[in-house]
Amino acid sequence: MKTQALLLALASLRLAAPALSAASGHACCDAAPAAAAPLSDRSLYQLDAIWTDDTGAAVKLAELRGRPVVLAMFFASCTYACPILVHDLQAIRDALPAETRARTKFVLVSFDSDRDTAAALHAYRGKLQLDAGWTLLRGADADIQELAMLLGVKYRRDANGDFSHSNLVTILNAQGEIALQREGLRGETGPAVRAIALAAP
Numbered sequence: 001m002k003t004q005a006l007l008l009a010l011a012s013l014r015l016a017a018p019a020l021s022a023a024s025g026h027a028c029c030d031a032a033p034a035a036a037a038p039l040s041d042r043s044l045y046q047l048d049a050i051w052t053d054d055t056g057a058a059v060k061l062a063e064l065r066g067r068p069v070v071l072a073m074f075f076a077s078c079t080y081a082c083p084i085l086v087h088d089l090q091a092i093r094d095a096l097p098a099e100t101r102a103r104t105k106f107v108l109v110s111f112d113s114d115r116d117t118a119a120a121l122h123a124y125r126g127k128l129q130l131d132a133g134w135t136l137l138r139g140a141d142a143d144i145q146e147l148a149m150l151l152g153v154k155y156r157r158d159a160n161g162d163f164s165h166s167n168l169v170t171i172l173n174a175q176g177e178i179a180l181q182r183e184g185l186r187g188e189t190g191p192a193v194r195a196i197a198l199a200a201p
């Protein structure tokens with residue numbers, strides 16, 4: 001599989017570098033019981049890209065380690081698919097048992113490096129009433145491309161600066177490996193809820 005081959009290559013290139021700083025002190029990592037264990041070559045947490053969240057803070061995906069993650073790529077000014085996609089993630093979230101919901105991170109990564117500034121993402125958070133269980137990220141075009149390629153998300157910027165894109169929901173397990181992917185809008189929540197339950201450490 002292409003994705004896995006790429007990740008294998010990434011992993012071997014980066015063997016010399018620690019995948020995760022044990023002394024990062026980031027709140028989400030402190031509770032991870034296996035934070036020091038090596039990541040597999042299928043883990044997206046091997047990626048070194050630095051993203052920016054909607055508060056302007058720098059974030060590496062590896063900081064999400066230790067909990068289930070539900071991730072989708074989007075752009076804030078999308079008027080059709082992305083609002084439905086976010087609603088789909090909300091439906092998954094609503095279907096989780098309270099304890100699992102509290103442990104699961106919902107992550108939206110923007111395609112739109114021009115318009116989705118931290119402030120624009122913050123406004124989007126407010127507009128869609130996304131609470132602290134959601135992380136909204138923006139990044140450099142090369143990092144967006146790399147993540148999209150590894151997830152299998154296809155996207156293209158049009159002349160107006162908007163994007164056509166696949167609608168893909170990805171569930172990552174606690175180690176950042178893809179546990180389940182769901183393509184398309186308005187899918188059932190059952191398989192995602194089960195995958196998240198299995199992904200919970």
Ligand SMILES: [Cu+2]
Pocket residue numbers: 074075078079080081082083165
């Ligand atoms: Cu969209």
